[in-house]
Amino acid sequence: MSGRVFLFGDDIDTDQLAPGQYMKGGIEMLSQHCLEPVRPDFAASVRPGDIVVAGRNFGMGSSREQAAEALRHLGVAAVVARSFAGIFYRNAINLGLPALIAEDIAGICDGDAVEIDLEAGELRLQAKRKIVKLEPLPDNLKRMLADGGLVAHLKKRFTAERNGETGQ
Amino acid sequence: MAATLAQKIIARAAGRETVTPGVVVTAKVDLAMIHDSGGPRRIEPILRDLGVSLWDRDKVVLISDHFVPGDTDEGARILELTRQWAAERKVAFHDGQGICHVVLPERGHLKPGMFVVGGDSHSPTGGAFGAYMFGIGATEMAGVLATGEIWIKVPETILIEWQNRLSDAVTAKDMMLALCGRLGMDGGQYQAVEYTGEAIAALSMQERMTLSNMAAELGAQAGLIAPDATTASYLEQTGANIGPSVDEWQGLRTDPEATLLAHHVFDAAALEPQVAAPHSPANSAPVGEVPETRVDVAYIGACTGAKYEDLKRAAAILRGRRLASGVELQVAPASRRDQDRATAEGIMKVFEDAGAKILANACGICAGYGANRLGENVTCISSTARNFKGRMGAPSSKVWLASPLTVAASAVAGRIADPREFLSDRGNSA
Numbered sequence: 001m002s003g004r005v006f007l008f009g010d011d012i013d014t015d016q017l018a019p020g021q022y023m024k025g026g027i028e029m030l031s032q033h034c035l036e037p038v039r040p041d042f043a044a045s046v047r048p049g050d051i052v053v054a055g056r057n058f059g060m061g062s063s064r065e066q067a068a069e070a071l072r073h074l075g076v077a078a079v080v081a082r083s084f085a086g087i088f089y090r091n092a093i094n095l096g097l098p099a100l101i102a103e104d105i106a107g108i109c110d111g112d113a114v115e116i117d118l119e120a121g122e123l124r125l126q127a128k129r130k131i132v133k134l135e136p137l138p139d140n141l142k143r144m145l146a147d148g149g150l151v152a153h154l155k156k157r158f159t160a161e162r163n164g165e166t167g168q
Numbered sequence: 169m170a171a172t173l174a175q176k177i178i179a180r181a182a183g184r185e186t187v188t189p190g191v192v193v194t195a196k197v198d199l200a201m202i203h204d205s206g207g208p209r210r211i212e213p214i215l216r217d218l219g220v221s222l223w224d225r226d227k228v229v230l231i232s233d234h235f236v237p238g239d240t241d242e243g244a245r246i247l248e249l250t251r252q253w254a255a256e257r258k259v260a261f262h263d264g265q266g267i268c269h270v271v272l273p274e275r276g277h278l279k280p281g282m283f284v285v286g287g288d289s290h291s292p293t294g295g296a297f298g299a300y301m302f303g304i305g306a307t308e309m310a311g312v313l314a315t316g317e318i319w320i321k322v323p324e325t326i327l328i329e330w331q332n333r334l335s336d337a338v339t340a341k342d343m344m345l346a347l348c349g350r351l352g353m354d355g356g357q358y359q360a361v362e363y364t365g366e367a368i369a370a371l372s373m374q375e376r377m378t379l380s381n382m383a384a385e386l387g388a389q390a391g392l393i394a395p396d397a398t399t400a401s402y403l404e405q406t407g408a409n410i411g412p413s414v415d416e417w418q419g420l421r422t423d424p425e426a427t428l429l430a431h432h433v434f435d436a437a438a439l440e441p442q443v444a445a446p447h448s449p450a451n452s453a454p455v456g457e458v459p460e461t462r463v464d465v466a467y468i469g470a471c472t473g474a475k476y477e478d479l480k481r482a483a484a485i486l487r488g489r490r491l492a493s494g495v496e497l498q499v500a501p502a503s504r505r506d507q508d509r510a511t512a513e514g515i516m517k518v519f520e521d522a523g524a525k526i527l528a529n530a531c532g533i534c535a536g537y538g539a540n541r542l543g544e545n546v547t548c549i550s551s552t553a554r555n556f557k558g559r560m561g562a563p564s565s566k567v568w569l570a571s572p573l574t575v576a577a578s579a580v581a582g583r584i585a586d587p588r589e590f591l592s593d594r595g596n597s598a
Contacts, residue, residue, distance in 0.1 A: 011353060011448070014289075015559040021535020023205065023237070024242040037558050057354040057387060061556060062535075063206065063289040063306030085359030087289055091305035107534050109522055138192050140319055150311050 001077040001118075002126075003049035007110035008038065010055035014088065017059065019069035031070040048075030051116065053108050055081065058099075059088025068092040068099075078116055078125055080105070080134065093141050096149030101135040108132065115142075169209040170425035172325040173392050177420070179254060181283035188245045189427075190551035194317050195419035199227050199280040203268045204391035205535070206287040206306040207317040208247055210251035215429040221257075223316035223505040228259040229277050231268035235528035239539050251353045268470040269293035269381060273373075274505055276408030280395035280417050283313055288469060290553065292388065296373060297403070298395035298420050300360075303384065323389055324429035324527035325422060325467075326495040330367035332437035337587040338380035339481070339549065340371060341571040343434075346384050349452035351432070355389025359429055362422060363393050367436035374475045381472050387447045394421040412483070434534075441587055447557040455574060455586045462518050463568075464546040466491075466579035467560075469500030469527065472536040473551025473572045476506035482576035483510075483518040484532035487526025491523045492582025498540065500527035522579075533560045542567070549578045 002165035014039045022030045035042040052071060059067055068091045070077065082105060092099040100116070102123060105125040107130050108114070115124045116134070124130040137145065147153040169186055169205065171179070176345050177216050179187045180194045198250050202211065207230055222228060234296035235243035256260035257268070262271050274280055280298030287309045294301025304318070304591070305376040312318050330343065338433065347355075368376065375395050381567065383391025393399075395417045403410050422428075430575055443458055447453040466584055468474050480500060499519045501507035507529060510516045533540050542561025550560065555567035570578070573587035 011558075013556045015171065015556045017537065019558060021541065023537070024240070037563050060353055060387060061289065061559075062307050063287065063303040065206075065210075065307055066594065068305075082320065083354060085354070085387055087303050087305060089358075090308055094305065094307045094311070122327055140323070143177075150307050151214055151217060154311055154314060158218065 002115040003051045005053050006111040007053040011057050014061035014067040027073050031073040037113040046074050049077050052079045056083045058084050060085035063087045065091035072097045094150040170423035172422040172426045175574050189322050189324045196509045199284045201229045201286040201317045204232040204250040206216045210306035211310045220314045225259050232263045233267045234531050236264050237528040255356050270502045276406035289384050290381045292379040292383040293393040295390050295392040296376040307551045319369040325360045327431040329365040329433045330436045334436045339571040340375040342381040342442040345444045345452040348449040354387040356386035360390045361388040374477045378472045408563045441574050442507045446566040461584040463549045466575050467495045468572050470552040472553045474502040478572040482572040485576040486522045489580045497524040497579045499524045500532045504529045552574045
């Protein structure tokens with residue numbers, strides 16, 4: 001996957017990703033306010049394939065998975081961060097949105113064109129000819145992402161079970 | 169082999185003798201708690217899509233608390249959908265009885281040693297009962313309701329020991345705000361936090377629940393406290409059938425030789441009332457170090473700030489006093505049962521006499537929901553757990569976090585105030 005970088009700092013919380021006052025509405029409306037408190041033009045400027053890069057503890061706060069769903073709905077292809085809040089991380093993978101941990105994001109700038117190679121565990125900064133290493137995903141999560149998220153993964157498992165094969 | 173409390177509970181749930189930190193295992197869930205926001209409205213479409221029913225309806229508890237009291241059309245519609253689902257799926261349902269984290273143990277659903285998931289980030293509250301409980305999102309919850317299982321990366325344990333005892337007017341909330349400041353919002357590293365020490369042993373269950381709840385603010389997955397006589401006594405009052413299992417609890421503790429990720433030691437006796445400045449619980453400092461700050465709204469609410477004991481201690485400060493002019497005090501008791509008890513003991517009357525506005529037993533503005541959201545530029549002092557920008561109202565509003573005692577003191581003073589100035593039963597009138 002490849003796209004432009006939208007760069008954020010540390011501690012981006014779920015109220016910024018999915019503001020509570022729009023939670024009663026659908027994802028269409030909610031996603032239009034995604035990250036609005038920190039970057040009001042985000043929903044209007046982000047394009048399918050773009051990549052969110054952030055500092056530490058991305059997605060801290062609520063368990064609302066709309067925080068990850070809003071990003072995916074806007075077409076964000078992956079979130080790369082120094083670290084993630086645990087529940088956000090699980091939610092993102094469950095919804096088929098790759099959440100990738102990078103040890104060092106210092107060389108990445110807002111607007112950079114980048115390419116992510118999940119297999120190789122690399123984020124490549126095309127113009128700067130620089131490679132940022134990404135932590136490999138655990139095997140169970142790799143399988144879930146490859147299936148397209150938890151629901152698709154479970155469908156596959158249930159189908160296999162109904163057909164008398166072993167699950168997983 | 170020496171193990172932590174977290175490892176022991178997870179090993180049992182995963183059907184293994186032992187588990188090793190860092191390893192991913194699949195565990196069987198003993199109980200799943202859901203609420204009206206992340207619950208039926210989001211889970212039912214997924215269950216339908218999967219074409220499955222609940223793995224075990226006796227292990228599912230539904231509690232309405234986010235859209236209560238249904239004061240918007242959309243909120244009322246979501247509550248209606250929630251009620252229909254409870255009837256169709258025949259699960260235990262507590263409707264409008266209070267905030268899920270308080271209602272779940274209050275109605276006897278939790279027991280030590282259980283492996284529990286909750287559809288809310290403050291689910292670590294269950295750890296106060298020696299249960300391994302953590303929060304998950306709605307899709308993952310649908311997966312649990314369909315299969316009864318969940319994957320978990322076995323956590324390391326961060327032991328947080330509080331020596332000695334808290335002094336007057338210092339609470340579990342003050343402990344947690346101090347911890348958020350010291351360890352940071354990701355200090356828990358999504359591992360298990362376990363609280364121990366003399367100060368913890370001396371705390372009531374409701375205070376322990378505040379500690380475990382706010383393990384979420386430390387970024388931990390769970391916030392555990394080993395069960396003891398206080399736990400047993402609370403559970404007996406709820407009518408939970410604990411029977412002979414009390415003996416089994418003896419093993420539900422971290423072995424002295426178990427490997428820990430970290431062991432922090434703090435002195436409870438030296439802790440002063442804390443406040444956290446906008447917009448993070450980690451911006452905490454002793455109340456005396458805060459510059460003069462006028463408040464517009466004082467909010468006593470939420471699962472970490474409006475349980476029976478919170479109400480009782482806040483009322484002790486308000487008794488015989490009036491709110492400062494221009495200050496609005498809002499009180500949202502955390503559960504119906506706690507409010508009934510407070511009413512019977514004359515505590516709710518103290519709030520009414522002081523001029524407080526009494527709100528529903530629900531999450532309210534703590535979750536950013538409802539009609540009482542803070543307006544532009546409002547300064548609020550709140551007994552809640554989070555003060556992220558815009559969470560409780562307009563992005564320009566400023567929320568300070570504090571214990572319910574400090575909130576009550578500030579409501580009377582009209583500025584952020586030290587509750588120790590108002591302990592009139594100490595003989596020196598404030």
